[in-house]
Amino acid sequence: MIADIAESLLCSEPRVTTRRELQQALRDRPDYRILREYVVRHETQRDPLDYQLEHEAVPFVTGHTYSAAGFEKHLLWRETWNFQRLDDEYEQISESAPLSDPTDEIDQHQDLGLRLRQAIQAMEARDRVAAEQMRRWSISLHPDSDDIDRVQGLLQTALSPNPALTTPATVEKSLDALGAFVAFASRQATTRRARVFRLRIPVPPKFDPVDFRDGNTFRLRGKLDVPKERFISYPGCASDVDLEPVYGWAGWDHLQRALALFQLYYARKDEAWKPERLLPMLAGLEELLPWIRQWHAEARSPETGQLYHEYFDQVIASEAAEIGLSRAQLATWAPPERGAGRKSAKPTPSSADDSDTDAPTPDGESPTPKRKPGRKPKAAASSDDSDTDAPATDGEPAAPKRKPGRKPKAAAATDGSDPAPARARKSKSADKTPPSASE
Numbered sequence: 017m018i019a020d021i022a023e024s025l026l027c028s029e030p031r032v033t034t035r036r037e038l039q040q041a042l043r044d045r046p047d048y049r050i051l052r053e054y055v056v057r058h059e060t061q062r063d064p065l066d067y068q069l070e071h072e073a074v075p076f077v078t079g080h081t082y083s084a085a086g087f088e089k090h091l092l093w094r095e096t097w098n099f100q101r102l103d104d105e106y107e108q109i110s111e112s113a114p115l116s117d118p119t120d121e122i123d124q125h126q127d128l129g130l131r132l133r134q135a136i137q138a139m140e141a142r143d144r145v146a147a148e149q150m151r152r153w154s155i156s157l158h159p160d161s162d163d164i165d166r167v168q169g170l171l172q173t174a175l176s177p178n179p180a181l182t183t184p185a186t187v188e189k190s191l192d193a194l195g196a197f198v199a200f201a202s203r204q205a206t207t208r209r210a211r212v213f214r215l216r217i218p219v220p221p222k223f224d225p226v227d228f229r230d231g232n233t234f235r236l237r238g239k240l241d242v243p244k245e246r247f248i249s250y251p252g253c254a255s256d257v258d259l260e261p262v263y264g265w266a267g268w269d270h271l272q273r274a275l276a277l278f279q280l281y282y283a284r285k286d287e288a289w290k291p292e293r294l295l296p297m298l299a300g301l302e303e304l305l306p307w308i309r310q311w312h313a314e315a316r317s318p319e320t321g322q323l324y325h326e327y328f329d330q331v332i333a334s335e336a337a338e339i340g341l342s343r344a345q346l347a348t349w350a351p352p353e354r355g356a357g358r359k360s361a362k363p364t365p366s367s368a369d370d371s372d373t374d375a376p377t378p379d380g381e382s383p384t385p386k387r388k389p390g391r392k393p394k395a396a397a398s399s400d401d402s403d404t405d406a407p408a409t410d411g412e413p414a415a416p417k418r419k420p421g422r423k424p425k426a427a428a429a430t431d432g433s434d435p436a437p438a439r440a441r442k443s444k445s446a447d448k449t450p451p452s453a454s455e
Contacts, residue, residue: 019068019246021048026265030272032280034260073247077300079350080251086227093220103214270307291339298335299349
């Protein structure tokens with residue numbers, strides 16, 4: 017219900033809105049206040065409007081939508097859409113009335129034949145069987161301009177073996193008949209080719225959850241990338257003045273989306289944004305342009321009267337040239353993957369800290385081998401920790417060092433007699449009964 021109320025405000029005009037502006041506009045509606053109070057009473061951890069905007073929105077440009085693998089699949093979908101547009105154009109021309117001038121009719125079909133050959137080249141990488149069939153249709157059914165000129169030359173020669181017997185009117189009439197025949201043949205070839213081309217358009221691949229940058233977008237789009245979202249998000253397009261996220265309505269058509277994005281682009285350009293920050297919005301306009309040509313080819317600006325798709329094409333071309341990018345680079349723009357560049361580079365083995373041995377001492381002594389990480393360093397040898405005690409000053413042998421944890425043995429008596437073991441003395445003393453007080 018809250019999303020429905022927000023949609024009713026965003027759909028009024030093709031203009032992006034910040035989250036704060038949308039919140040202020042919704043506070044004036046009693047139905048929104050009642051719903052918000054009910055939701056907050058049961059779910060105090062979140063704002064209901066923020067939750068809807070975050071979970072029901074998809075980014076405005078495909079670079080923010082797909083992962084690297086998903087973007088490759090999306091390019092195949094674009095190619096399929098271009099094939100379908102070409103097929104629609106073939107069908108429209110084949111069903112329309114012939115042009116009054118046969119020369120214009122021939123030129124029209126020759127232009128379509130050229131674009132068909134380009135589509136066949138793109139199709140070869142995806143479906144070689146269909147490409148080969150389409151190539152045979154194109155070669156056998158569509159006459160090239162060189163073939164037409166050759167036929168016209170042969171006809172002139174056949175009709176005028178003797179120029180004195182052939183009038184110019186006769187030759188012109190024969191050439192007109194030949195032109196009409198070639199135009200009719202081209203139209204028939206276009207009709208048959210369109211039927212075959214429609215059956216051979218390759219099916220694009222389905223999407224997986226890993227093809228999207230987040231799981232929320234896959235939940236909204238699904239395997240066939242069908243838009244079911246309510247809002248459009250514009251990541252990276254918040255103003256430097258308030259840093260408020262920007263949203264639009266997903267129910268806008270392609271022309272309305274382009275108009276809203278066009279206004280946002282120039283609003284950020286007025287804030288002196290650098291070209292690299294404006295690049296995502298320009299890429300979004302480039303993605304919308306083919307759909308504007310397809311569905312809004314006759315739409316014109318009420319102020320200038322210029323066709324919208326021509327105006328957007330000129331603006332995109334000039335802005336891309338200013339940034340220094342081609343239109344192909346603009347159409348394939350995508351931000352870097354999340355987490356890229358976070359791993360630190362491995363240290364080089366030539367560094368002094370990571371070498372196998374320490375640096376040599378100044379006096380030429382052999383370097384001490386470096387210990388492995390995680391092990392405690394061995395204690396340096398000293399007079400107290402050696403295996404034997406230091407030799408006596410009078411030349412007597414040093415006493416062996418005792419093992420840790422054992423009691424020292426009793427020292428030898430000075431008169432040479434063996435001392436009684438400590439344990440024996442202890443047992444004998446324990447056997448003696450202490451004298452009583454009466455004794």
